[in-house]
Amino acid sequence: MISKNLQKELIVQLNKEFHSAYIYLGMSAYCSKEGFNGAASWFLIQYQEEVAHGMKMFKYLEDQGAEITLPDIKSVKVEYKSLLDVFRKSLAHEQFMTKNLNNLSDIAMKEKDHATYNLLQWYVTEQVEEEATVGEIIDHIKLVGDNGYGLYTIDKELASRNFVDPTQE
Numbered sequence: 001m002i003s004k005n006l007q008k009e010l011i012v013q014l015n016k017e018f019h020s021a022y023i024y025l026g027m028s029a030y031c032s033k034e035g036f037n038g039a040a041s042w043f044l045i046q047y048q049e050e051v052a053h054g055m056k057m058f059k060y061l062e063d064q065g066a067e068i069t070l071p072d073i074k075s076v077k078v079e080y081k082s083l084l085d086v087f088r089k090s091l092a093h094e095q096f097m098t099k100n101l102n103n104l105s106d107i108a109m110k111e112k113d114h115a116t117y118n119l120l121q122w123y124v125t126e127q128v129e130e131e132a133t134v135g136e137i138i139d140h141i142k143l144v145g146d147n148g149y150g151l152y153t154i155d156k157e158l159a160s161r162n163f164v165d166p167t168q169e
């Protein structure tokens with residue numbers, strides 16, 4: 001049985017997952033406007049992944065018989081300075097999410113809620129992969145700098161990403 005406190009905390013996190021999806025939709029819109037169609041598609045997949053993260057938490061709360069509330073999702077910006085800027089902001093956001101998930105894990109551990117702790121470990125592990133992937137893309141963009149052909153090549157590579165539901169892997 002999940003405590004009222006953890007229910008409340010998970011609903012906050014659920015909202016953050018959907019807010020993340022929204023942030024990535026904004027990033028996709030920016031990339032598309034700038035002609036980076038591969039990056040736009042990459043961020044759309046990132047959007048789908050975050051929705052999947054949110055749905056996994058939603059399902060868990062339902063399974064635990066939690067009283068679900070769905071607060072407003074904050075608006076997001078769609079303006080960035082460059083392709084490098086948008087990926088840097090994406091990494092900073094993922095690092096923020098990791099911090100939140102680690103804090104939540106601490107709470108679950110303190111409450112000796114093994115089921116919730118176990119759920120959260122799935123997210124924590126997922127974050128390692130997400131941060132590494134974005135970090136690698138940032139390194140590639142930094143390598144090419146302002147070189148148009150380099151950016152074009154990176155954008156083409158980003159276009160090859162396909163959506164695989166991370167909760168089903």
Ligand code: OFO
Nearest residue numbers: 020053097123130
């Ligand atoms: Fe990548 O943020 Fe969800 O968990």
